Amino acid sequence: MSLFRKAPQKRSAESTIPLINVVFLMLIFFLIAGTVAPAIKQDLRLVSLDQIDPSQPPDALTLDAQGELNYQGQSVSLADHLEALDGKVLRVMPDRAGSAKRLVEISAEAQELGAKRIVLIAQRGGP
Numbered sequence: 001m002s003l004f005r006k007a008p009q010k011r012s013a014e015s016t017i018p019l020i021n022v023v024f025l026m027l028i029f030f031l032i033a034g035t036v037a038p039a040i041k042q043d044l045r046l047v048s049l050d051q052i053d054p055s056q057p058p059d060a061l062t063l064d065a066q067g068e069l070n071y072q073g074q075s076v077s078l079a080d081h082l083e084a085l086d087g088k089v090l091r092v093m094p095d096r097a098g099s100a101k102r103l104v105e106i107s108a109e110a111q112e113l114g115a116k117r118i119v120l121i122a123q124r125g126g127p
Contacts, residue, residue, distance in 0.1 A: 060091035060121055067102040078106060079113055088116040 061081055062070045069076055082090060090110050094103050107118050 059085065060093050063092055063094040063098055063103060063106065065095045065097040067099055069106070078109055082110060082113045082115055085115075088114060089119060090115045090117070091119045091121055093121045 061076070064070065069078060071081055082088070092106065110118055
């Protein structure tokens, strides 16, 4: 038996270099992954919204604030309108003051009647 105890060994300080390497590799990965989408051509001039005709698309239904569907100013049923559509793409322009619940009901009914796609047409917000 030894009368003297060994002094506990000091732990060496852990290096932060592996952590820095991992963070650096993650940074490089996200920089590369973020540039996967091709850039648009530099000489491309996009359409300005003030050049767009604000009239209703010819095949769109309007949903007024009272929840009624109209097509070109005339009241119409959803089934009749979908039957007349060739591509089964339903376009709806809801009134801002209308009920969201009614819009969801119309969307569900349109899917049951065979609409392949439902497109909501809204005014684009500006600055």
